[in-house]
Amino acid sequence: xxxxxxxxxxxxxxxxxxxxxxxxxxxxxxxxxxxxxxxxxxxxxxxxxxxxxxxxxxxxxxxxxxxxxxxxxxxxxxxxxxxxxxxxxxxxxxxxxxxxxxxxxxxxxxxxxxxxxxxxxxxxxxxxxxxxxxxxxxxxxxxxxxxxxxxxxxxxxxxxxxxxxxxxxxxxxxxxxxxxxxxxxxxxxxxxxxxxxxxxxxxxxxxxxxxxxxxxxxxxxxxxxxxxxxxxxxxxxxxxxxxxxxxxxxxxxxxxxxxxxxxxxxxxxxxxxxxxxxxxxxxxxxxxxxxxxxxx
Amino acid sequence: xxxxxxxxxxxxxxxxxxxxxxxxxxxxxxxxxxxxxxxxxxxxxxxxxxxxxxxxxxxxxxxxxxxxxxxxxxxxxxxxxxxxxxxxxxxxxxxxxxxxxxxxxxxxxxxxxxxxxxxxxxxxxxxxxxxxxxxxxxxxxxxxxxxxxxxxxxxxxxxxxxxxxxxxxxxxxxxxxxxxxxxxxxxxxxxxxxxxxxxxxxxxxxxxxxxxxxxxxxxxxxxxxxxxxxxxxxxxxxxxxxxxxxxxxxxxxxxxxxxxxxxxxxxxxxxxxxxxxxxxxxxxxxxxxxxx
Numbered sequence: 001x002x003x004x005x006x007x008x009x010x011x012x013x014x015x016x017x018x019x020x021x022x023x024x025x026x027x028x029x030x031x032x033x034x035x036x037x038x039x040x041x042x043x044x045x046x047x048x049x050x051x052x053x054x055x056x057x058x059x060x061x062x063x064x065x066x067x068x069x070x071x072x073x074x075x076x077x078x079x080x081x082x083x084x085x086x087x088x089x090x091x092x093x094x095x096x097x098x099x100x101x102x103x104x105x106x107x108x109x110x111x112x113x114x115x116x117x118x119x120x121x122x123x124x125x126x127x128x129x130x131x132x133x134x135x136x137x138x139x140x141x142x143x144x145x146x147x148x149x150x151x152x153x154x155x156x157x158x159x160x161x162x163x164x165x166x167x168x169x170x171x172x173x174x175x176x177x178x179x180x181x182x183x184x185x186x187x188x189x190x191x192x193x194x195x196x197x198x199x200x201x202x203x204x205x206x207x208x209x210x211x212x213x214x215x216x217x218x219x220x221x222x223x224x225x226x227x228x229x230x231x232x233x234x235x236x237x238x239x240x241x242x243x244x245x246x247x248x249x250x251x252x253x254x255x256x257x258x259x260x261x262x263x264x265x266x267x268x269x270x271x272x273x274x275x276x277x278x279x280x281x282x283x284x285x286x287x288x289x290x291x292x293x294x295x296x
Numbered sequence: 297x298x299x300x301x302x303x304x305x306x307x308x309x310x311x312x313x314x315x316x317x318x319x320x321x322x323x324x325x326x327x328x329x330x331x332x333x334x335x336x337x338x339x340x341x342x343x344x345x346x347x348x349x350x351x352x353x354x355x356x357x358x359x360x361x362x363x364x365x366x367x368x369x370x371x372x373x374x375x376x377x378x379x380x381x382x383x384x385x386x387x388x389x390x391x392x393x394x395x396x397x398x399x400x401x402x403x404x405x406x407x408x409x410x411x412x413x414x415x416x417x418x419x420x421x422x423x424x425x426x427x428x429x430x431x432x433x434x435x436x437x438x439x440x441x442x443x444x445x446x447x448x449x450x451x452x453x454x455x456x457x458x459x460x461x462x463x464x465x466x467x468x469x470x471x472x473x474x475x476x477x478x479x480x481x482x483x484x485x486x487x488x489x490x491x492x493x494x495x496x497x498x499x500x501x502x503x504x505x506x507x508x509x510x511x512x513x514x515x516x517x518x519x520x521x522x523x524x525x526x527x528x529x530x531x532x533x534x535x536x537x538x539x540x541x542x543x544x545x546x547x548x549x550x551x552x553x554x555x556x557x558x559x560x561x562x563x564x565x566x567x568x569x570x571x572x573x574x575x576x577x578x579x580x581x582x583x584x585x586x587x588x
Contacts, residue, residue: 008408010491014405018398018462019418026425027458029433029440036435043439089330097315097323106574107331110338113570113577115520117538117561121545122341125552132340135356167334172581179582199319228429231522235542249431256435256526269432276427 036266078222085220086173109171120235157244367557379539391457403469425463472506
């Protein structure tokens, strides 16, 4: 009996501190957010219950919808630019077509570790009106007065941000593909080569099919990365000019900490949670269907 | 390079067919171009930090005529970067240490005790946290901390760092400790060791490989955090590097030389870290992706 008690006590001592910290930092706040999202509250006094009003206001706000569009563009950028490039780079390294693979890998992956704030400030100096990029174009065009109109344009203002995101995070996708490529048994490829398979056949018939699940994983990365994107854009543009580069996390920040609309800010947070859970469960559903289809 | 040349007749890893030359050329060009585009901005940042402001404005490309070190001295003082760097180290080290220790103990608890239902519940509870982004809890966290009067304190930064570090560290700890053979643990228990002694004497040393990955990953996340310190700290003396840097860049000074020097100062520690621990960082990202 005593030893059973001892066991239970040890179990509690080992696991309880982490459970408590986690519950008080993540689970409890998410629940509080959910409750606050149905209220109007400025941080003082009692929150007053207003039902779904925050959500209705949010989805009617063109600034929010533009932010949502920017989040979607970041996801699309990851899907159609970072994932293909990440795979291409990983594939080139994996097939050992070059020497000094470690050097290439180390350099391309480097920006991932650097603080998003450093990256944002640096790229601001590149894209600023007197910055490196404009100067370079001026030099090439021999036009000292050339300016890039896109940064002030509602549709295109987000594009420099997309460039920086691609610069910073393509290395992650490369690393993920490389790790998963290295799990493919070399003997399968050896057998194909002995049978006279060409490089393109190896790629499309052996490697690509086994990468399907990785594409799903990286898509999950892209979605949660997009919804989390705050630091980089906040330090780069602050969402400006005129909210053109805002994403929903920045929209949430302004409403909460600048306009003191805590209830409304909570509602935006909850939308972020549900978007990420919703999109990711949808993906997992599609993935499961596909797996079933192919293994049936 | 330590690998054998690819055209070696000895089968090392792959049987290679005779790769057409143009494949090699294309591979080199693509990798070379990507590498160039990745590091060119960083190289530009480094050498520009040695130019006085006037020279930067005159010609944004040119190499420095001499090493203008005043940028570094003034940026260090004006940006209060020494304090910020100390704070960054303080938050990152302490939060990483506690997160890793708690993740290991939880990993041991959840995998080696017979309370399967509890453990399965707690595990999925932690894993769910991987999908929750920091921004979803900022409002309640801020309200909680101001109510408890722990905003603007070091402890008020450490607790959320630990809370958000736990899910991934526990994920790594559980998947590793689960595979430690039961016999090893039983042997220690027969020798009369209690569970907590078994944890410190057997489980921790045996988990060393995964612990390294956990420490490095957690440190990197804490070091690069911006939002928690930005929201919860208003005292300048408690700011971390990214927040100080953001304030410095948004300040009144338009001296680009100082700005670039500040950027380099903030980047040097992480570049050193990267050079030493790159393999572990890579492993952490790879482990995150294989979970599916």
